[in-house]
Amino acid sequence: MRLRFIFGEVFNGLRRNSTMALSVVLVTFVSLTFVGAAALIQTQIGQLQDDWYGQVEVSVFLCPVQSVEEQCAQGEATPAQEQAILDVLENGSVAALVESVEYESKEEAYENFEARADSSLAQYLTADDMQASFRVKLTDPSQFQVVADATQGLPGVEEVQDQREIFDQLFAFLNAATLVAAGLAAVMLLTAVLLITTTVRLSALSRKRETTIMRMVGSSRTLIQLPFMLEGAVAATAGALLAALGLWFGVQYLVQDWLSSSVGWVDYVSGDDVLAIAPWLIVIAFGLAAFASLLTLGRYTRA
Amino acid sequence: MIRLENVSKVYSRGARPALDGIDIEIERGDFVFLVGSSGSGKSTFLKLILREERPTGGDVYVAGRHLNKLSAWRVPHLRREIGAVFQDFRLLPNKTVYQNVSFALQVIGKGRREIDSTVPEMLELVGLAGKERRMPHELSGGEQQRVAIARAFVNRPPILLCDEPTGNLDPGTSVGIMRLLDRINRTGTTVLMATHDDEIVDQMRKRVIELKGGHLVRDQDRGVYGLERA
Numbered sequence: 001m002r003l004r005f006i007f008g009e010v011f012n013g014l015r016r017n018s019t020m021a022l023s024v025v026l027v028t029f030v031s032l033t034f035v036g037a038a039a040l041i042q043t044q045i046g047q048l049q050d051d052w053y054g055q056v057e058v059s060v061f062l063c064p065v066q067s068v069e070e071q072c073a074q075g076e077a078t079p080a081q082e083q084a085i086l087d088v089l090e091n092g093s094v095a096a097l098v099e100s101v102e103y104e105s106k107e108e109a110y111e112n113f114e115a116r117a118d119s120s121l122a123q124y125l126t127a128d129d130m131q132a133s134f135r136v137k138l139t140d141p142s143q144f145q146v147v148a149d150a151t152q153g154l155p156g157v158e159e160v161q162d163q164r165e166i167f168d169q170l171f172a173f174l175n176a177a178t179l180v181a182a183g184l185a186a187v188m189l190l191t192a193v194l195l196i197t198t199t200v201r202l203s204a205l206s207r208k209r210e211t212t213i214m215r216m217v218g219s220s221r222t223l224i225q226l227p228f229m230l231e232g233a234v235a236a237t238a239g240a241l242l243a244a245l246g247l248w249f250g251v252q253y254l255v256q257d258w259l260s261s262s263v264g265w266v267d268y269v270s271g272d273d274v275l276a277i278a279p280w281l282i283v284i285a286f287g288l289a290a291f292a293s294l295l296t297l298g299r300y301t302r303a
Numbered sequence: 304m305i306r307l308e309n310v311s312k313v314y315s316r317g318a319r320p321a322l323d324g325i326d327i328e329i330e331r332g333d334f335v336f337l338v339g340s341s342g343s344g345k346s347t348f349l350k351l352i353l354r355e356e357r358p359t360g361g362d363v364y365v366a367g368r369h370l371n372k373l374s375a376w377r378v379p380h381l382r383r384e385i386g387a388v389f390q391d392f393r394l395l396p397n398k399t400v401y402q403n404v405s406f407a408l409q410v411i412g413k414g415r416r417e418i419d420s421t422v423p424e425m426l427e428l429v430g431l432a433g434k435e436r437r438m439p440h441e442l443s444g445g446e447q448q449r450v451a452i453a454r455a456f457v458n459r460p461p462i463l464l465c466d467e468p469t470g471n472l473d474p475g476t477s478v479g480i481m482r483l484l485d486r487i488n489r490t491g492t493t494v495l496m497a498t499h500d501d502e503i504v505d506q507m508r509k510r511v512i513e514l515k516g517g518h519l520v521r522d523q524d525r526g527v528y529g530l531e532r533a
Contacts, residue, residue: 219410220376
């Protein structure tokens, strides 16, 4: 009986106040879409880091024949210098951090370049224009700086380069995008709270007569206030569901279908990731509505 | 049933008290008129009993409860023991007669079966049998007040508070309402009625409590409205 009464009141309230309810649905929809997008970008960053950091190498570039760098003033790196560098990597203080070392001679570098680049460009270059390098794989990619410090100053080393630097720019961009999405989400969420507050207040005022009588005949405060709270919660949850649905379609059609076919070598976020964050979106929506209702109801349905 | 001990109520600091040192006891089954001009403290008196207001001083006991110590979440239980009727009826305009009465039971969690058996009985008692499906605006003022009384009494509370129940009704209709209240009183219900209607008070010859400027100036059995006419 009470449940039926509560749900009946919620339904009536939503119907009577349908434009306000719709606006709550839409505002929560938009704000939670931003929240979800921010979460998905972070998930994507996590996936890429797991994926790529395992594969990245530290490249120790050796002095080429002609170098403008100061530490290569003595000319090309000699086999003795190369051996000394290899010793440091394999047996020196950083050996524990190094998983494997591969040597790429300048001839190999030229071949690789030829294979990758336009052959028209390669024909102007010779193996002497390329430089030899050690490709170092680390057991823990985040320890790059230690390895770099150990090799940087050695004779015959021109430059130590961490491939992660290339990705870091991408990650910096994605992190900035996350911040933008989160910032917009925060503003929208605030709007949602204010809007839910107004909606609950309007609803409570429009049913003042009922609540006055309910108070008078001794109905519990829960029964008086719950329908209003649920009204806000139902509208907000509908918005959260829409947001989850929107994100799912976005990921499915924009990322999985379109982006994957144009840039295929990346492991993108999937519909499953959206499903993983969807419950959180609903929790946020419900929490917001409860918070906004509590903020308002105390004043408008005094016991 | 209702006991006030040295009760005072001051609404804002420095203002004249709305009630000042009131001592009163109303027994179970009493029928009491509360009279006095506007601003004499009648409404405050009723609000204290309903615990819509709390006394500034003194103690209020209603239906075995010490209201000064009653916690907020127990207030609904107190209100279930008190039926309240007002001058302006306070019916829900979009509900039928039947729904208006059953609403009072619904919102205190009564089951459908109990509602279905109690409501027709109550409408019969107030003389509205056959009008269950009418809307409030289709009823006369007297009939609307009967619906309000049915709603207040449907839960069989031991106390019925009436705040000028005949204030909006013509004398003939008022007599009908008073007969109904008298009948309810005979079932053992304590009735406390605030009123300005001297004819009714004079006719009924019940206990009269008179307030003036927040003071109790008369408490008389089988009294009449004004002292000067006694």
